[in-house]
Amino acid sequence: MASIKINSLAKTYDNGFQALQCLSLDIDPGSFTVILGPSGAGKSTLLRTINGLETATSGTVCVSNLQVNKQNLKSIREHVAMVFQQFNLVSRLSVMTNVLTGRLAKRHSLLSLLYLFPKEDYAIALKALERVGLEEKVWHRADKLSGGQQQRVGIARALAQEPLAIIADEPVASLDPRSSKEVLTLLRDICREMNITVVASLHQVDFAREYADRIIGMNAGRIVFDGPPSAFTSSQEISLYQHETMEVKEDAKMALAYA
């Protein structure tokens, strides 16, 4: 269980693109937060900054009062697990080995480089696989599984970290509706039962309404909506996603005016 405190976070990429503009956000421990917003709004950048996969240009991120920076990177990543859109499994390794990699941060010894893990880790990995319902697939190669199953392996890897928080960057964007529901239900149940803080970005507004405790709407690197699902009305939805097309329309009007 971890609180996440984000203070005046800004990120400008090397090519000059401003992904985040002075963004502040507090996430309660044990909550399920969904981030919505059009592509390019900065959702991924925000989420990846919490795990240290991106480095902020300015501002701070703290997880359970531990600030994310170069010195703390390992301990942050040990406690903040990531779930990715493309699963980011090692496709040629078995399901078990993939889940065991969730233990790497706690195993610094040379033995881990020889692919040796203590019995305790196998028990943890197996428990995680049972939790996601893949105990039958333990020794299958990761890339032989379906998309939904691979994402569940990704979640099992996160669970093997025994994390305080799970950050899910569009976890269901490459899955069919049924697998999407399974994965989101799994994430919500993990959040409830194990008191793990979950922050996920989604593109499906209906899923956000169904699963989230709190919805954050993002656009152009800023928070434009923050509230419970009941407050996220359909007019809110339209304004969140229409921003870009409005601009295009205005551009067209301007072009006409000059013509």
Add this chain to the structure above:
Amino acid sequence: MQKWHWPTPNGLPPFHISIVVICSILLLALSASMVEISYNRIVNGWRPMVDFLGHLLVTPDWSYLGQLGAKMLETVEMTVLATAIATIVSVPVGILAAENASPHPFVYRIMREVLSFARALPELVWALVFVSAVGLGPLPGVMALAFVTVGFMAKFIAESIEVVGKGAVEGIQSTGGGRLQTIMFAIMPQALPDFAGTLLYILDHNLRAAAILGLVGAGGIGYDMVISMRMFEYDRIIMIAISIYLIVTLLDRLSDKLRKRIIHGKVNVIR
């Protein structure tokens, strides 16, 4: 009449591609006359060629079989030993020479320069160098082979590391895995089928290289081959040629089978 177009905005072939093609053709035409490729010499060459091949139609010198076996075995041993040594050196060197796994861009550059130095001269030249250093025999041959092989193999390994997808690497990094753990758990398993392909190809190449190292006294069948050529011992040349052909073919078949199994995941070195 239908009008044909290339898939470009103006329907003409892309400018830079046209330039490259035209330049290549000009260059080829120019260099062909420089190295004296003459139609006459090629056409009139068939007679001596047939003469030479005719000499090969002789009864093999069976008494030579024992020495042939020993020398071929030595050649294969040199190949395997040099490739094994080179592999052990090439994996860490390859990691240092891969842009995405090297600890520092400076290390990466230095490694690349060292490797291209090792590749710059053929095995035969390095064998001459090592023969003058340690004397005649298979030892300088193995040294020369291993040295040049590191140059190639580490470069190939570095390149297969560089094409490993970012996904697996990020997956391991996100769990808090360290640099070496990321190499062992994300890069190695993903690059392994490529490594295996490289290893088999190099084994094949080294066998052929080892077969001629004897030319400069660096062990293997090459010495016998050169002596028999000079002494016009066609009954031995034919035996040497056939045995090299057989071993190269055997290795080729084996490596084809093995490579397919590895790529299709039937053989898993790491699971």
